[in-house]
Amino acid sequence: MPSATVNKPRPSELLSRLTSAEPEVKVRALREVKNQIIGNRTKKLSFLKLGAVPAVAGILADSIDDVTENNNCNNTNNFLVQSAAALGSFACGFDAGVQAVLDAGAFPNLLRLLANPNEKVVDAVARALRMIYQSKLAPKYDFLQQKNMEFLISLLNSEKETVSGLGASIITRSCETNLEQKALFDAGILRKLNSLLEGGSLSQRDASLESLATVFRNNPEVISKFAGPEIGRPLSSIIDLAKDRYPRTRLLACMCLIVIRNASPHFLQDIGIKTKLIHILLELLDDPGQVGDEAPFAFSSLIAQKEDLQKLALEANAIDKFHHHIKKGSLHPRRYEGILLALADMCSKLESCRTKFLSLQAKPSQSLEPFKALASNGIHTATKPKPSSSRDQELMLASFVLNLVADALTDYNAGVRAAACICLKSVTRSIQKLSAGYFMNETIVIPLVQLFLDPSTSVQVAALGATSNIVVDFTTSKSIFVQCGGMKQLIQLAKSMESSVRSNALWALKNFVFQADNRLKEGVFSELTASLLSSLIRDPEPSVQEQALALVRNLVDGCINLIEFVFAEDGLILGAIGRQLQCASKAEIGIQGMYALCNVASGNEFHREAVMQLLFTQMGDKNQSFVVKFLQSNDSQLRTATVWTIVNLTCPSSPGAPCRLEKLRNAGIVSQIKNMVNDPCVDVKVAIFFIFRISPCENSARAIYGFRGQLSMSVFIHYSEYKRQEILKQLVFQSSSPLFF
Amino acid sequence: MNKLVMNFLVTEGYVEAAEKFQMESGTEPDIDLATITDRMAVKKAVQSGNVEDAIEKVNDLNPEILDTNPQLFFHLQQQRLIELIRNGKIEEALEFAQEELAPRGEENQSFLEELERTVSLLAFEDVSNCPVGELLDISQRLKTASEVNAAILTSQSHEKDPKLPSLLKMLIWAQNQLNEKAAYPRINDLSNATLEDPTV
Numbered sequence: 001m002p003s004a005t006v007n008k009p010r011p012s013e014l015l016s017r018l019t020s021a022e023p024e025v026k027v028r029a030l031r032e033v034k035n036q037i038i039g040n041r042t043k044k045l046s047f048l049k050l051g052a053v054p055a056v057a058g059i060l061a062d063s064i065d066d067v068t069e070n071n072n073c074n075n076t077n078n079f080l081v082q083s084a085a086a087l088g089s090f091a092c093g094f095d096a097g098v099q100a101v102l103d104a105g106a107f108p109n110l111l112r113l114l115a116n117p118n119e120k121v122v123d124a125v126a127r128a129l130r131m132i133y134q135s136k137l138a139p140k141y142d143f144l145q146q147k148n149m150e151f152l153i154s155l156l157n158s159e160k161e162t163v164s165g166l167g168a169s170i171i172t173r174s175c176e177t178n179l180e181q182k183a184l185f186d187a188g189i190l191r192k193l194n195s196l197l198e199g200g201s202l203s204q205r206d207a208s209l210e211s212l213a214t215v216f217r218n219n220p221e222v223i224s225k226f227a228g229p230e231i232g233r234p235l236s237s238i239i240d241l242a243k244d245r246y247p248r249t250r251l252l253a254c255m256c257l258i259v260i261r262n263a264s265p266h267f268l269q270d271i272g273i274k275t276k277l278i279h280i281l282l283e284l285l286d287d288p289g290q291v292g293d294e295a296p297f298a299f300s301s302l303i304a305q306k307e308d309l310q311k312l313a314l315e316a317n318a319i320d321k322f323h324h325h326i327k328k329g330s331l332h333p334r335r336y337e338g339i340l341l342a343l344a345d346m347c348s349k350l351e352s353c354r355t356k357f358l359s360l361q362a363k364p365s366q367s368l369e370p371f372k373a374l375a376s377n378g379i380h381t382a383t384k385p386k387p388s389s390s391r392d393q394e395l396m397l398a399s400f401v402l403n404l405v406a407d408a409l410t411d412y413n414a415g416v417r418a419a420a421c422i423c424l425k426s427v428t429r430s431i432q433k434l435s436a437g438y439f440m441n442e443t444i445v446i447p448l449v450q451l452f453l454d455p456s457t458s459v460q461v462a463a464l465g466a467t468s469n470i471v472v473d474f475t476t477s478k479s480i481f482v483q484c485g486g487m488k489q490l491i492q493l494a495k496s497m498e499s500s501v502r503s504n505a506l507w508a509l510k511n512f513v514f515q516a517d518n519r520l521k522e523g524v525f526s527e528l529t530a531s532l533l534s535s536l537i538r539d540p541e542p543s544v545q546e547q548a549l550a551l552v553r554n555l556v557d558g559c560i561n562l563i564e565f566v567f568a569e570d571g572l573i574l575g576a577i578g579r580q581l582q583c584a585s586k587a588e589i590g591i592q593g594m595y596a597l598c599n600v601a602s603g604n605e606f607h608r609e610a611v612m613q614l615l616f617t618q619m620g621d622k623n624q625s626f627v628v629k630f631l632q633s634n635d636s637q638l639r640t641a642t643v644w645t646i647v648n649l650t651c652p653s654s655p656g657a658p659c660r661l662e663k664l665r666n667a668g669i670v671s672q673i674k675n676m677v678n679d680p681c682v683d684v685k686v687a688i689f690f691i692f693r694i695s696p697c698e699n700s701a702r703a704i705y706g707f708r709g710q711l712s713m714s715v716f717i718h719y720s721e722y723k724r725q726e727i728l729k730q731l732v733f734q735s736s737s738p739l740f741f
Numbered sequence: 742m743n744k745l746v747m748n749f750l751v752t753e754g755y756v757e758a759a760e761k762f763q764m765e766s767g768t769e770p771d772i773d774l775a776t777i778t779d780r781m782a783v784k785k786a787v788q789s790g791n792v793e794d795a796i797e798k799v800n801d802l803n804p805e806i807l808d809t810n811p812q813l814f815f816h817l818q819q820q821r822l823i824e825l826i827r828n829g830k831i832e833e834a835l836e837f838a839q840e841e842l843a844p845r846g847e848e849n850q851s852f853l854e855e856l857e858r859t860v861s862l863l864a865f866e867d868v869s870n871c872p873v874g875e876l877l878d879i880s881q882r883l884k885t886a887s888e889v890n891a892a893i894l895t896s897q898s899h900e901k902d903p904k905l906p907s908l909l910k911m912l913i914w915a916q917n918q919l920n921e922k923a924a925y926p927r928i929n930d931l932s933n934a935t936l937e938d939p940t941v
Contacts, residue, residue, distance in 0.1 A: 031797075038800050039807040039814035042844035085804045092808040127805055161898070202898040332851065 011036075011043075011050055018055045027078055030059060034086040044094055053090055053097070057104035059083045064109055067116070080113065081124045088128030091135065098135040107132070107139065114155075114163065126162035133169040141174035149187050156192045161203055164196065168207035172214045181219045190215060190226050197237050202246060209241065209252035213259045220264040227267060235260070235267065242280055247291040251298060254280055258302045274309060277302055278316050285325055285339075296322070296338030300345045307349050314353050319346060323360045326404055333413035340408060340419035347426040354430045358398040358438065398438050409447040414456040421451065421462035428469035439470045445480050452489040457498050464493070464504035471512040478512065478520065487512065491527050499541040506536065506547035513554045521555055521562055530568040534576035542585050549577065549592035556599045563603040566596075571610070574600070578614040581626050587635035594630065594641035601648035605656050608649055612660055616667070631672050636681035643673065643687035650691060743768040745905055752894065752903040754781040772899050776802075780893045787886035792821040799889065806896050813892050815845045815852050819859050820885045823876055826862050834863060 009017070009032075017029035033052060037044045047053075060083040066076045087106055090097035101107070110132075113125040132138050142148050155167030171189070175181060184190065193215075196208040216223050227235050238260075241253035254277055261268045268274075281302065284295035299318075303309040322339045325331070331339070347354045405427075408420035428439055439445075448470070451463035467490075471481060481487060490512070493505035509528075513521050525533075536548035552573060556563045566573040577593050584590045601611045615627050630642040646669065650661045664670050670691075679685055747768045750759040756777045759770055779802050786795035796817055799806055807814045818841050825834035838860050846856045858873050865871035875881065891901035909931060916927050924939035 034804070035797050035800055038796075038804050039811065040841075040844070041848050085800070089804055089808055092805070124804075127803075330851065 053100035057106040084124035091131040171211040424466040537576040
């Protein structure tokens, strides 16, 4: 079979020609390499592996020497142009290429060549350098050095677009700190960039917008100086560009305005500009290229954490528009990811947005899909069902759009999978929908649980986040989750090497067992085992310790039998709690630990004595018991938790109470608490009230005004002793309310 | 009006006409006429089926164009394959498809469908009569040529479409709108642009 490429040299052959003594052969080979790699990532990689970059960098270096020795000009320029273009192409959008170019020492040579008299050489070199500066691997530019700043200014002042463009991309890449931003402002760079905005070409305007955004980022001082005495005129040129005819310019202008908005409370806050930005970004979604891919990310940066903007966006039908784009299918993964994250931001705070999202319809052809979900909720689907109630109808509608999300959970792209989980996490913050059982179904749970084994850690963590919300399901049973192996998987993940995976898995477990029935809790505990749980309490990472303690708190809450967990295997867990509380590195650990002890102490005498012993293990040491430390903490939740624990230990119905009270008094704890009668935090005062019912005191009683919407103080006093005990018993079961992600 | 004409000549690439027009009317072109020659050479190469030559010329003009335009690069590679098949070089075409086109599909999943369409040309004995036969039309070459032209213009910060056709479209639309509201002298034949009185 004749070789089709008999005229085409093999890559290795080409490479050897690069070192040929004959200039003709050499330059032809160089040009051939360049033409093979441009646009072709696969070829870039294979030539890279063969060592092409050092060879080309060598040619560049040699040609510079020829320039200085004034050798054959045309030929030399040709070599310079071709080698610079080749190096630039290696570096274009290809980090391994950038690294290779830097490693080959070509960077300083390229910089020197910017001063070359030949235009084509300068163009090629400037482009190559710009490719390098588009990468994270670019060498850091030190703006604070005078000569560097002067060099940068000379670049920006150049007539040539390629050179001024290089100057702008250096700023965009390297300017990071407030100090650097200020230095750039002081050197008059912003004025120069602004003039490029108004009088420059398309590419100069775009480059300028990016650089300005970089200099403005998180720097209200520079922004107000820029917008300064001309009262918003420079800003108005950016605002005008948001309506430019070119989509990329519109996008970059919007991104710049958003940076300004987010950094400074004084600018661009009126409803007009907010609405305008929303509309422009939503319209940019229609662009089929990279601009449309990036638009949803810009949208997210505009609305994230901002309820007023989310409301405006809802009114502008943002959710419908995003949904319309997802429905179209075959999305570029970047765009898919961006839209899912934008939907996540939209639904992060407002119930109205979540309701809107869940009420979206799908295409008619998708009408069969949702019935899978309905079947698992126990609704019979022999024929196409007519929803009998509005709730069923709602469920059916919701399942349409949840199918879309479920599809994204199984996408081949990791970023898309993670974004789908984050979107789900936002939507599942809806307590109303959780209670109605929207999410505990096969369509969502099965793919979600599969993501627990995802190769990407960020996907795992995101899936755990969504799971944490979904398992807080008050009305429907959690059996689907157990059946598809979710619970066992969570426990496996609690053993992960990654601390973020461990702590998030524990968070999900904590929510899973919140007010769950005893059987479920026993199942979790026996799978988890006391030794694993106690080692997690003693985990090196504080966030893991905190979640492990919170899990214990929720496990032992409610029924006395469950309290036995902490005594299993010679009190492994109880011991771990005690040791961890001694050296708690942050308040949250103390809070969860104390509430766990509080719940243990709500059991029987044996339990209370065990807790007592734990609290006093350090007595007699020069170290105070951590109890006093916690009572004196700045954190009101920690003080509250500690007081409640003591309430339980001194509960009047228990025979050992007076004895324990005496010990506490001797340890100075009672007097410490007496000092807290006027604590600024209501919750603390309420808890203290219950200690002093033993030795009632008018002053302390009056210091408390109504608690937690349950009863007012005066009414409470009139209750019988028995009634008071009942209410007391309820209040001392301090279960952890699930913290929503 | 002169600017419109110049804009048209320059965007479409009629260098000599543009030069002549510049001399006669004194209208300045909004782009360096030297670059037009380079751009036209590329366009002509594609239209003649010399895709490899076109690629080399584009890369000499501005290496960034193909490096940052995966869709255009794919279409040029696709055209190369089509030309190989047209010339009956089936072995070479197969190898080219494997070495050059398949990686594009790997790098970018959205190209897979079109890739498959093009490669399916190889499966047919009589290519001019197969379902994807239109790929062999000259119109396909023109499509690719036009895409390259637009990309070069954009890289030079010039608009890729001439203003004149859009203006004519607007004229027709405006006249259609006006038809329902008034009687007025209108242009019915764009090629001679005579104003015709409204029919009574």
